[in-house]
Amino acid sequence: MEMDGGAQTPKKERKTSWKKDPASVRANILGVATDEFAAHGLAGANINEIARKTSTSKRMIYYYFGDKEGLYCAVLEGVYASLRNAEDLLDFAGLDPIEALRRLVEATFEAHVTSPHFIRLVMIENIHNAAYLRKSEIVPKLNRSIIEKLADICDRGKAMGLFRSGVDPLELHWLISSFSFYNVSNRATFSTSFGEALYTPVHQALLKARATDMVLAAAVIGHEPASWNTDGT
Amino acid sequence: MEMDGGAQTPKKERKTSWKKDPASVRANILGVATDEFAAHGLAGANINEIARKTSTSKRMIYYYFGDKEGLYCAVLEGVYASLRNAEDLLDFAGLDPIEALRRLVEATFEAHVTSPHFIRLVMIENIHNAAYLRKSEIVPKLNRSIIEKLADICDRGKAMGLFRSGVDPLELHWLISSFSFYNVSNRATFSTSFGEALYTPVHQALLKARATDMVLAAAVIGHEPASWNTDGT
DNA sequence: TCATTTATTAACTCCGGGGTTAATTTGTCA
DNA sequence: TGACAAATTAACCCCGGAGTTAATAAATGA
Numbered sequence: 001m002e003m004d005g006g007a008q009t010p011k012k013e014r015k016t017s018w019k020k021d022p023a024s025v026r027a028n029i030l031g032v033a034t035d036e037f038a039a040h041g042l043a044g045a046n047i048n049e050i051a052r053k054t055s056t057s058k059r060m061i062y063y064y065f066g067d068k069e070g071l072y073c074a075v076l077e078g079v080y081a082s083l084r085n086a087e088d089l090l091d092f093a094g095l096d097p098i099e100a101l102r103r104l105v106e107a108t109f110e111a112h113v114t115s116p117h118f119i120r121l122v123m124i125e126n127i128h129n130a131a132y133l134r135k136s137e138i139v140p141k142l143n144r145s146i147i148e149k150l151a152d153i154c155d156r157g158k159a160m161g162l163f164r165s166g167v168d169p170l171e172l173h174w175l176i177s178s179f180s181f182y183n184v185s186n187r188a189t190f191s192t193s194f195g196e197a198l199y200t201p202v203h204q205a206l207l208k209a210r211a212t213d214m215v216l217a218a219a220v221i222g223h224e225p226a227s228w229n230t231d232g233t
Numbered sequence: 234m235e236m237d238g239g240a241q242t243p244k245k246e247r248k249t250s251w252k253k254d255p256a257s258v259r260a261n262i263l264g265v266a267t268d269e270f271a272a273h274g275l276a277g278a279n280i281n282e283i284a285r286k287t288s289t290s291k292r293m294i295y296y297y298f299g300d301k302e303g304l305y306c307a308v309l310e311g312v313y314a315s316l317r318n319a320e321d322l323l324d325f326a327g328l329d330p331i332e333a334l335r336r337l338v339e340a341t342f343e344a345h346v347t348s349p350h351f352i353r354l355v356m357i358e359n360i361h362n363a364a365y366l367r368k369s370e371i372v373p374k375l376n377r378s379i380i381e382k383l384a385d386i387c388d389r390g391k392a393m394g395l396f397r398s399g400v401d402p403l404e405l406h407w408l409i410s411s412f413s414f415y416n417v418s419n420r421a422t423f424s425t426s427f428g429e430a431l432y433t434p435v436h437q438a439l440l441k442a443r444a445t446d447m448v449l450a451a452a453v454i455g456h457e458p459a460s461w462n463t464d465g466t
Numbered sequence: 467t468c469a470t471t472t473a474t475t476a477a478c479t480c481c482g483g484g485g486t487t488a489a490t491t492t493g494t495c496a
Numbered sequence: 497t498g499a500c501a502a503a504t505t506a507a508c509c510c511c512g513g514a515g516t517t518a519a520t521a522a523a524t525g526a
Contacts, residue, residue: 020473020522041360044276048513057475062515122422123356127274130421143426164461171440174423174431175447178415179408186414188363189355190407193376198407207404214408214451218443218458225451228397253492253503280484290505295485 025056026064033061034075038120042072042128073132076125077139079118084142086111092149097157098220104149105176105212112180113204119184147173157219167219175218179211258289259297266294267308271353275305275361306365309358310372312351317375319344325382330390331453337382338409338445345413346437352417380406390452400452408451412444 032053036045047068051058065071090107092100112119125133133139150169157163183204191199198207209227217225265286269278280301284291298304323340325333345352358366366372383402390396416437424432431440442460450458 016521018474018521022473025473041274041276043274046513047515058514059476059516060474063473068514120360122419123360126419126421127353127356127360128421130425133422133425140426147427164458166443166461166464168464170427170430171443173427174416174440175412175444177419177423179411181419182411182415183407185418186355186359186410188359188361189366190410192363192366193373194380194403194406197403207407210399210404210451211408214447217450218447218461225397228399228451230399231401249491251491251504255503258503279482281482291484292486292506293504296503301484 022064025060028054028056029061029064029071030074030078033071034078034117034121037072037075037124038117041124042068045072047071069132073135076121076132077136079115079121080136080139080142083111083115083118084145086115087146087149090149092153097153097160097162098216098223100153101157101219102212102216104153105215106208108176109180109183109208109211112184116184119181122181123185154219162221163219164221172215172219176215179207183207255297258293261287261289262294262297262304263307263311266304267311267350267354270305270308270357271350274357275301278305280304302365306368309354309365310369312348312354313369313372313375316344316348316351317378319348320379320382323382325386330386330393330395331449331456333386334390334452335445335449337386338448339441341409342413342416342441342444345417349417352414355414356418387452395454396452397454405448405452409448412440416440 029050033045033050036050036053039045045068047058047061050071051061054060061071065074090104092103095103125131147169150172154163154167154169154172158165158167187199197203206227210225213225213227217223262283266278266283269283269286272278278301280291280294283304284294287293294304298307323337325336328336358364380402383405387396387400387402387405391398391400420432430436439460443458446458446460450456
């Protein structure tokens with residue numbers, strides 16, 4: 001039943017010609033590794049599998065990233081950096097504080113939905129008690145900008161007498177992140193326990209509106225959370 | 234440099250006497266495994282290490298649970314079941330709807346803080362897209378009771394003209410879970426990015442009060458989110 | 467043009483950890 | 497009382513996956 005007719009396992013011919021292209025090789029590895037770590041976690045991801053999905057060899061992973069943890073750290077910094085770039089595109093300078101806050105909540109909610117890799121890697125990092133994030137020099141700086149944006153909105157809102165005195169940017173960020181993050185991170189278990197009802201496009205839009213409305217009601221004096229007065233049907 | 238002075242590695246003497254106690258052996262394994270899976274995840278946990286921490290041998294793990302996944306599933310069902318027991322102790326029947334909702338939000342927030350194993354295992358399960366939770370026969374049923382409690386409160390609130398017409402038990406649960414869960418699940422990365430300020434006992438109490446107040450403002454007609462009017466200092 | 471450094475290839479090592487074998491003891495019931 | 501099932505013990509297997517070795521091709525530049 002030997003299908004190869006007695007041929008010796010053919011030693012793979014060493015590639016006799018190739019281009020040097022370190023930047024794209026590195027980027028290729030990083031892209032594949034991001035997928036794999038996001039899908040399976042640090043322990044669950046498989047270096048051989050990552051190598052197989054790249055257009056290069058396993059040795060290159062160790063050449064550029066040292067070891068599995070080094071690769072994971074590079075992946076982590078990569079997703080944080082790309083999310084920051086997305087956030088920096090937001091500009092609320094021209095808007096009045098109330099409208100700016102509404103836009104910021106909506107944008108945050110939407111950004112989380114469209115960044116599943118980021119969400120999963122943050123989940124994984126929390127499982128590791130942020131051990132690798134702590135080692136990063138750049139990540140703590142990255143998150144400052146979102147707080148600064150919120151602080152500016154809060155300052156202007158209070159100065160105009162529109163916002164409540166107790167409104168605090170960091171607390172507000174905690175709150176806005178919580179439902180934006182949870183909505184994506186816990187979708188699998190939530191749906192398993194309670195069904196898919198909340199994850200139709202229509203219902204997601206409704207949740208976004210209600211959450212936004214609720215944040216505004218908390219922050220803005222006299223704001224009525226109107227979206228809660230009607231059922232979404 | 235032989236430190237053992239030429240002694241043959243002594244074959245460990247087989248224990249010559251022991252008691253049959255299947256129930257407690259099983260419980261012992263399950264307890265250790267819960268710690269280990271919660272700490273390191275499914276792939277990250279180590280069967281040899283789990284065995285070492287039990288008062289029995291590795292073989293017993295396979296004897297009672299089949300394989301690593303079987304053990305993980307048993308752990309998962311265990312933490313879900315014990316949380317349900319905690320929830321079932323809550324009784325809001327005697328309270329008016331507004332006070333009942335306030336108590337439910339506070340209790341949920343507190344229950345998450347005191348159930349770190351549950352939180353971590355749910356996080357891990359979400360990383361696996363709830364693959365193992367889906368196989369469970371009992372877990373989907375467990376989560377019904379919390380929705381029923383909320384539905385009862387909502388019905389009574391609307392009947393008395395206190396709650397807004399759009400208030401929905403499932404949406405409310407999504408909202409209450411989101412900040413209660415996120416507060417614990419993402420503590421490591423949140424603290425790394427923004428500092429520990431929100432995780433002092435005083436500030437945690439404040440967050441609980443503000444979140445509760447905000448939920449009430451969303452659900453209850455004319456409720457002012459008063460806690461947001463003062464800063465927490 | 468050739469010495470040197472950088473980038474790349476294929477093949478190899480090694481051990482940790484999931485899972486098993488086989489023997490032995492404890493309890494049960496006919 | 498002894499055959500049988502259930503519970504437990506220690507030792508073993510083995511493969512997959514993290515990490516390496518060694519050779520060689522491509523660029524660099526004096």
